[in-house]
Amino acid sequence: MIPGYITTNAPALLIAVPLLGAFLSPLIGKISRDARALWVLAVMTLTALIGYLVAFLVYTEGTLLYVFGATNATLAVPPDSGGIPIRIIFTLDAMSALMVTIAVTVGFAVILYSLSSDSRRSGLEAYYTIFLLMIGAILGMVSTGDLFNFFVFLEISSLASAGLVAYKVEKGRAVEAGLKYLLVSTIGGIFFLFAIGILYGQYNALNMAMLADMIQWTPLDKLALVLVVAALAAKCGAVPMHFWTPDAYSMAPSAVTAMLVVASQASLYGLFRICFTLYGITLNYATIGWVIIILGILSMIIGVTMAIPQKDIKRLMAYHAVSQTGYMLLGVGVGLAVLGDQALLNSYGMTAMEGGIFHIFNHAMYKGLLFLTAGAIIYQVGTSDLNRMGGLGHRMKWTMIFFIIGALAIAGIPPFNGFASKFLIYESVFAFSPLLSIIAMVVSILTLASFVKVFHSVFMGPPLPGNEQVREAPRTMLIGMTILAAIVIISGVFPEFFVQNLIAPAAHALTDQAGYISAVLGGA
Amino acid sequence: MFWNLPYIAVVLLSVIGLATILLKRNLIKIFLGVSILTSAVNLFIIALGYREGGIAPIYTYAVSENMVMATPQALTLTSIVIGVATSALMLSFAVIIYKTYGTVNVDEIKELKE
Numbered sequence: 001m002i003p004g005y006i007t008t009n010a011p012a013l014l015i016a017v018p019l020l021g022a023f024l025s026p027l028i029g030k031i032s033r034d035a036r037a038l039w040v041l042a043v044m045t046l047t048a049l050i051g052y053l054v055a056f057l058v059y060t061e062g063t064l065l066y067v068f069g070a071t072n073a074t075l076a077v078p079p080d081s082g083g084i085p086i087r088i089i090f091t092l093d094a095m096s097a098l099m100v101t102i103a104v105t106v107g108f109a110v111i112l113y114s115l116s117s118d119s120r121r122s123g124l125e126a127y128y129t130i131f132l133l134m135i136g137a138i139l140g141m142v143s144t145g146d147l148f149n150f151f152v153f154l155e156i157s158s159l160a161s162a163g164l165v166a167y168k169v170e171k172g173r174a175v176e177a178g179l180k181y182l183l184v185s186t187i188g189g190i191f192f193l194f195a196i197g198i199l200y201g202q203y204n205a206l207n208m209a210m211l212a213d214m215i216q217w218t219p220l221d222k223l224a225l226v227l228v229v230a231a232l233a234a235k236c237g238a239v240p241m242h243f244w245t246p247d248a249y250s251m252a253p254s255a256v257t258a259m260l261v262v263a264s265q266a267s268l269y270g271l272f273r274i275c276f277t278l279y280g281i282t283l284n285y286a287t288i289g290w291v292i293i294i295l296g297i298l299s300m301i302i303g304v305t306m307a308i309p310q311k312d313i314k315r316l317m318a319y320h321a322v323s324q325t326g327y328m329l330l331g332v333g334v335g336l337a338v339l340g341d342q343a344l345l346n347s348y349g350m351t352a353m354e355g356g357i358f359h360i361f362n363h364a365m366y367k368g369l370l371f372l373t374a375g376a377i378i379y380q381v382g383t384s385d386l387n388r389m390g391g392l393g394h395r396m397k398w399t400m401i402f403f404i405i406g407a408l409a410i411a412g413i414p415p416f417n418g419f420a421s422k423f424l425i426y427e428s429v430f431a432f433s434p435l436l437s438i439i440a441m442v443v444s445i446l447t448l449a450s451f452v453k454v455f456h457s458v459f460m461g462p463p464l465p466g467n468e469q470v471r472e473a474p475r476t477m478l479i480g481m482t483i484l485a486a487i488v489i490i491s492g493v494f495p496e497f498f499v500q501n502l503i504a505p506a507a508h509a510l511t512d513q514a515g516y517i518s519a520v521l522g523g524a
Numbered sequence: 525m526f527w528n529l530p531y532i533a534v535v536l537l538s539v540i541g542l543a544t545i546l547l548k549r550n551l552i553k554i555f556l557g558v559s560i561l562t563s564a565v566n567l568f569i570i571a572l573g574y575r576e577g578g579i580a581p582i583y584t585y586a587v588s589e590n591m592v593m594a595t596p597q598a599l600t601l602t603s604i605v606i607g608v609a610t611s612a613l614m615l616s617f618a619v620i621i622y623k624t625y626g627t628v629n630v631d632e633i634k635e636l637k638e
Contacts, residue, residue, distance in 0.1 A: 172623075186558055187558065189606075249638045
């Protein structure tokens with residue numbers, strides 16, 4: 001049905017299509033605005049289709065390899081290279097496939113939304129170029145099997161994201177937010193490169209599987225791990241490096257904010273990939289696991305307590321994003337803390353990791369949805385100040401329904417997907433340490449309280465003066481939100497299906513270091 | 525001792541870069557700090573790639589089969605290009621901030637602090 005040359009080259013096309021589409025979009029934009037919109041949508045649709053194809057191949061056939069520049073795309077170690085995988089290799093296992101699925105799904109919904117939400121702005125030719133560049137970079141980050149290649153995509157995504165955050169300018173305020181984000185991610189990127197240098201100097205390899213095969217846990221490796229964790233934790237917005245998150249998330253156009261959530265999660269993916277696949281069992285897993293757990297707990301508590309007094313709708317949601325990142329760190333951190341103990345790993349470690357990874361998936365969907373509803377409200381009301389909204393429930397029925405879905409999902413109320421993943425986390429973390437589980441539940445309640453407040457002040461009560469003429473958001477924006485809302489509901493009603501078919505393979509792929517190595521180096 | 529000279533330079537440059545980023549209040553000086561830090565990493569990787577008596581992988585002049593792998597040089601080139609892009613973006617942000625706020629002092633740039 002699908003020609004063979006497409007399936008073999010799908011991992012390369014996954015990056016090539018958005019990048020090529022990005023740089024052609026200013027040219028197409030010369031023809032007309034509609035042509036550009038159509039082009040951007042076509043490129044994103046194609047990228048999404050390739051993404052689903054790649055994910056399907058990985059889930060049905062196992063880890064997918066793509067070696068750039070080789071005569072045979074699956075020939076990782078050329079016979080004349082002396083046993084070193086010398087080329088850049090894309091290694092897609094189930095975890096990568098899950099991240100690709102998330103990125104293309106949110107990317108598609110967000111592009112659809114952005115076609116009308118950002119149509120009033122100027123400078124759109126650059127906007128869509130950078131947007132597609134960012135999506136391409138995220139896809140690259142999650143599919144690469146090469147450390148330096150990961151760094152390159154990390155930097156592309158930092159530059160593109162910073163450019164998009166600053167895109168609105170807003171009397172310099174958006175630029176200030178973009179600058180903060182750029183500084184944090186650039187310094188993080190330099191740390192990451194330092195770590196790459198340290199690892200390369202010792203093992204003469206950049207390929208993750210090759211490094212994982214040889215890594216010794218020397219003092220230098222510890223230093224490299226500290227640098228990597230610091231860099232990627234800053235990029236994913238965990239406390240104490242979260243200060244850029246509220247600024248960047250609130251100042252970016254809403255469509256971009258939803259994509260920034262995915263970009264942060266790609267960094268989170270990098271963090272997990274390096275902890276589990278690169279270091280794996282050699283690292284002092286209990287200590288590193290606890291470091292990640294503590295980062296997670298701090299993010300949860302500080303995020304939610306900072307969110308409650310906020311008056312700007314997107315700033316409030318941004319602090320909740322910090323708090324929700326904490327859940328993912330907590331779940332996967334517990335899995336890491338018991339990585340060496342097979343009995344504990346089987347009894348609750350895997351469940352905790354499944355919960356954490358499922359939360360990554362769910363968070364991308366409901367947080368994206370919430371930011372899109374916030375964007376729709378701001379688009380119609382013209383302000384992001386909660387005190388100047390009110391009584392929008394009658395005017396924006398659909399937006400209100402989507403907001404309720406997103407808000408209940410983030411608070412972990414059944415039957416929405418936030419409940420499914422949080423329940424897995426509560427249950428398994430309770431077996432690990434009851435206190436952590438209680439903190440997680442309390443944070444959830446505070447999240448609910450905060451969103452009840454937002455719901456009340458935005459949608460309830462009489463319309464405020466000046467808001468009488470507010471209408472429902474344009475149709476393409478609603479379609480974008482519908483996609484995400486449908487996924488939130490479906491994955492909340494049938495969590496078993498998602499956990500068994502998408503999440504559990506991803507969790508197993510993360511813990512299965514030997515499988516990752518042998519997929520690249522062959523039987524070694 | 526002498527062979528460690530590049531690494532000592534790397535440490536010194538990193539400390540200078542980080543100190544500039546953390547202590548200076550002028551945006552442009554902070555950007556200079558970032559550039560110094562980038563140079564430190566570039567020097568680090570280049571120094572790692574040096575092999576005494578190694579033969580450059582230029583096939584025309586190669587005298588033996590054993591040539592030095594050019595990976596660190598390739599990494600550094602890429603990293604320099606990324607550094608240029610980052611500097612350009614940071615400086616253009618600084619231009620906009622100076623135009624709208626009239627200052628590049630980070631203590632006075634706090635519209636977003638709440």
